Amino acid sequence: MISQQSWTDARRLWDFQQMGHEVRPCSVAIGLGSHDLGVAEVTAALYRDGMAPVVVFTGATSRTTRERMPRGEAEHYRERALELGVPADAILVEPNARNTGENIRFSRALLAQQGIAVSSVLLVSKPYEERRAYATARKLWPDVEWVCASAPMSFSEYVAAIGDEHLVIDMLVGAQQRLMVYPDQGFMIRQEISTDVETAYRRLVDDGFTSRLVPTAVARD
Incomplete structure (x- = not known):
């Protein structure tokens, strides 16, 4: 009880976790892997609204996702985004990150490998992890602008x-x-x-x- x-x-x-950022177009959207497919759905909606030309889904599995997402969080996110109309060539998958820091570092490396210039990032997370994700991203990739987004839910x-x-x-x-x-x-x-x-x-x-x-x-x- x-x-x-x-x-x-x-x-x-x-x-407190809500950053209250105003969503605007950015160089890329990064959807942080978790147990919540709603992150993929919000990221897909932002793509369809023209807020980012490319999407990165990042995440391996954890104790809370290994059963419900056996192919890995990023891959399940990709599959959901495809169902929602995001074209395959607009999605990058980073399948190895196991924490928020790795989400940021590995996504940054993947984007660099793909030759994608990044000046701003839409950082999509669960609603109760906006501030945590923002604080991590600012520490690890300080030279880009971060705009936090999540499902608009109470x-x-x-x-x-x-x-x-x-x-x-x-x-x-x-x-x-x-x-x-x-x-x-x-x-x-x-x-x-x-x-x-x-x-x-x-x-x-x-x-x-x-x-x-x-x-x-x-x-x-």
Whole structure:
């Protein structure tokens, strides 16, 4: 049973993760692999709207995707985009990345190999990982402009679409924790985090939403 306080805290983290960028045409769109095919659908919609002439789907498999996406996240994303009308010659597949940093680094290398000049990137992620993805991308590829995009859904709508409220809250907590600890490890730029956001995160950890935390989350300093 999820308490009302936990729901409130999860919504606070959800809102914080939203970057609020205005979508505009960019050199390329990069769809970050995950368990959520909605990322591929948003990326395909952006392509059809003329927001990017080429799409990169990036991602191998993880513990949450190896059963539902056995051919790899990027390949399943490609298949969904083809179903939605994106032409095959507009899609590049990066099948090896296993975390957000590798998503960015491997996509950058692939685009360079293809001779595609990049000055701006539409970075498409799950709604609750916009800020985490942005902070990582800015650290690893600082000389391009990043515009974040995700499915325009409320927290309640997203939970209903995924069908597993504990998984969504665990993922939110994991994304927030990485924003707090990864800058010191050199994995992303530092983001200003308000006291109410950090308090919401701490309460959710205390309430047991910890399955997506990296080991340092146990420390409470």
